[in-house]
Amino acid sequence: MKVLLTNQNSVLNLGDFAIHLETLRMVREACPEAEVTLTYHDLASAREHLPGYRLLPALDSWAYQVNERGEVVFTPVLRRIIDVLILCLGVLIYRFGGATPRLFRDQSKHEVFAAFASADIVLACGGGYIYDTELPRGLPSQLISFATWSIFLLGSHLLALALGKPLVLLPQSIGPLRDPVRQRVVAWIISQARLTLVRERESLALLDELGCGAKVAYSPDLAFGMPGGVLAEARALLDTADLPHESVAFCVGMTALDWRGQSRAFDGQERYERALLGCIDAITADSGMVVLFAQCHSQFAAWDDKLVNRRLRERARQPERVVLVEQLAQPDILQAAYGQMDYFIGTRMHSVILAANAGVPALAIGYLHKSLGIMREIGLAERCFDIGSVSAELLIEGLSKLRNAPDTERIATYVEHARRRKRALAALLPMLAGQTYHFKP
Numbered sequence: 001m002k003v004l005l006t007n008q009n010s011v012l013n014l015g016d017f018a019i020h021l022e023t024l025r026m027v028r029e030a031c032p033e034a035e036v037t038l039t040y041h042d043l044a045s046a047r048e049h050l051p052g053y054r055l056l057p058a059l060d061s062w063a064y065q066v067n068e069r070g071e072v073v074f075t076p077v078l079r080r081i082i083d084v085l086i087l088c089l090g091v092l093i094y095r096f097g098g099a100t101p102r103l104f105r106d107q108s109k110h111e112v113f114a115a116f117a118s119a120d121i122v123l124a125c126g127g128g129y130i131y132d133t134e135l136p137r138g139l140p141s142q143l144i145s146f147a148t149w150s151i152f153l154l155g156s157h158l159l160a161l162a163l164g165k166p167l168v169l170l171p172q173s174i175g176p177l178r179d180p181v182r183q184r185v186v187a188w189i190i191s192q193a194r195l196t197l198v199r200e201r202e203s204l205a206l207l208d209e210l211g212c213g214a215k216v217a218y219s220p221d222l223a224f225g226m227p228g229g230v231l232a233e234a235r236a237l238l239d240t241a242d243l244p245h246e247s248v249a250f251c252v253g254m255t256a257l258d259w260r261g262q263s264r265a266f267d268g269q270e271r272y273e274r275a276l277l278g279c280i281d282a283i284t285a286d287s288g289m290v291v292l293f294a295q296c297h298s299q300f301a302a303w304d305d306k307l308v309n310r311r312l313r314e315r316a317r318q319p320e321r322v323v324l325v326e327q328l329a330q331p332d333i334l335q336a337a338y339g340q341m342d343y344f345i346g347t348r349m350h351s352v353i354l355a356a357n358a359g360v361p362a363l364a365i366g367y368l369h370k371s372l373g374i375m376r377e378i379g380l381a382e383r384c385f386d387i388g389s390v391s392a393e394l395l396i397e398g399l400s401k402l403r404n405a406p407d408t409e410r411i412a413t414y415v416e417h418a419r420r421r422k423r424a425l426a427a428l429l430p431m432l433a434g435q436t437y438h439f440k441p
Contacts, residue, residue, distance in 0.1 A: 001433060003027055003034045004119035004165075006156035007129060008058065010042035011049045012297040015350025018223040018331035019126050022422070023170060024053075026222070027123070030426040037115050039156065056112050059155035070299045084151060087113065091162045113159075121168065121433035122160035126199070126222050128173035128349075128370045129153065130186060139181075154182075157189045168432055169196040170425075171219045173370035175206040187212045194432050197425075200373025219425060221374060223353045224418030227332060234336030241291065241323040249287035252399070253341035253355065254280070255295050255348040256309060259367045259387055261302025268388045272365075273308070277315055278392020279345065279399065284321040291341065293325045295334065295348045305348070343402055345395065347387065349374065356415055361406035363398045365390055378414045380407070 005024075011017045020038075027034060039058040040046035046055050062083055064074045086103050090113050093099055100117045104110045116122065130153075151158065160167040169190070177183045187210040190196050197219040198204050207213045228234075243251075256276055260269035280290050292309035301307060306326050313322045325337070331354070338344060338351065339358030346352040347365040355362045356378070364371045364384040375384040383402070385394055 001031050001034045001120045001430070002118055003031065003036045003433075004115055004122045004160075005036065005038045005125055006058070006122060006160075007125045007127065008038055008040045008046070009129070010040070010298065011045050012042065012328065013303070014295050014297075014329070014331045014334055015223065015348055015353070016125075016127055017049070018226055018335075018350055018354065019221070021331060022222040022226050023123065023125060026422060026426045027429065029423075030429040037119070039112065039115075056115055057108055059112065059159070060153050062109065066298070066300045068299065070301050070304075072300065083109070087155075087159060090117075091159070094163055116156075116159050116163055116165065119160070119165055121166045121194075121429070122156070123429075124157055124167065124169040124172075126170040126172055126197075128368060130172060130174045131176055131368060132179050132182060154185060154189065157193070158185075161189065161192045166433055167193040168429070169193055171197045171199040171221050172203065173199055173368065173373065174203040175369065177206065177210075183210055186210065190215055195428075200370060200377055202369040202373040219421050220377065220414070220418035221350075221353060222422060223331075223350055224357065225415050225422060226335060226354070226357055228336040228339060228358055229330060229332035229334075231336055233329075233333045234340060237325065237327060237329050237333055237337050238291070238340060240327050241325045243291065243323050244289070247287060248289045250342040250403075251289045251291060251340070252283050253291045253293055253338055253344045253346075253351070253360070255293050255305065255346045255351040256312060257296065257305055257347050257367070258302050258308050259347075263367075266367075266388070272387050272390060273312065275390045275392045275395055276345075277312055279395035280312060280322060281317045282392070282396045283399070284316065284318040288321070290316075290322045291325060292322065293334070293337070293351065295351050297328055343399060343406075345399070356411045359408055359412065361402050361408055361411065363395065363402060379410055 008020050009016060027036060037054045037056060039056050041058040041061045043055060043057050062075060063080055064072055067073050090103050093101060094117050100114045102110045157167060177186060190207055190212040196216045198216055199221045204213060204216055207216050259266050283290050292312060294305040294309055296303055296305045298304045309324050313319050313324060316322045335354040335358055338355045338360055341360050344355040344360050344362035346362055349371050352362045352364045364375050365387050366372045366384050367387040372381060372384045375381050383398060
């Protein structure tokens, strides 16, 4: 069976990479002999970290790239339009004649199209990439935005359906969706897909509003239940940050991000960083230690967590009690390092998930509804704070409650539930592709 995994952006976002690795593990469990192809936007990093797999450029990489200076460089609009027209022609030829002639001058683009055409099933990787943060003004602007940008973001879903391939959207967070054009397109994709899984009820409610909720089921994020890495390697990772062990009453891991850089509509970045800073100062004043982990690495400054972490450390009252973990690690090693913390405060949602896997109680700071939704599914919605309204006082109070009542049993119960759901999904995948599943005794 030929399996095509799409909508992977970068292995340098270690939360996303955890999803990718768990997806691959699930596919191998379900179909050990499957021929697997993956598409990545950041193809160079993927080749370094995923040797042995067939890797192709993602469709959205046809629309933009990030240069060596960390700047987003868009492909000329005319080039994007021509590529879309060629794809449409290729779809017509395939649907009416079953052929995949070379229509692109670029060999890699032809290989992408051929991979879609030959796939027995297309799996859209889980995550939170189907959303918008602002609404283009007027219908013409909305149509132009979709034709030149959104169509590449949703292109793998559209292309799979256009070619008549079984499409499965693995556990997603969908929304917010303000653009009515994108709302209609997403609703059509969901209605035509073989199966769509969402990881929290906020996404399900949105799809109900769009009229396609009947085709959707709930399933936990695939990173839940991921096995941890070797403890010695995790400790070696922490040693790179010169983590002191003397006079440390407790240790709090933390992830932060530049949401202003990723969402122009957000104007509360300074308030958010002040809230984190106030909490950091309270922790260190209480003889605690704060470990700032860079979970996302990127040439694009807005996606590079190291820059935010460095700002926080520089502004802390006791910077000697704030350490930076900046080394790139495999997700399972990072999870094991999170497991060495006593508590965790995560803005990166997957830092909270990996901490949960490691049995560490955590607070979440949500910048999209996925964070609150996932925490609510665990039964811990009160431990999630909105990035636009969070304050140092709220975080300090939340951490105090966390220390007094960690409730690790509830977290462990949900993690085990997620593992069971993942095994069930693995058994379902061959049937979704129209093949018979042979259950192992």
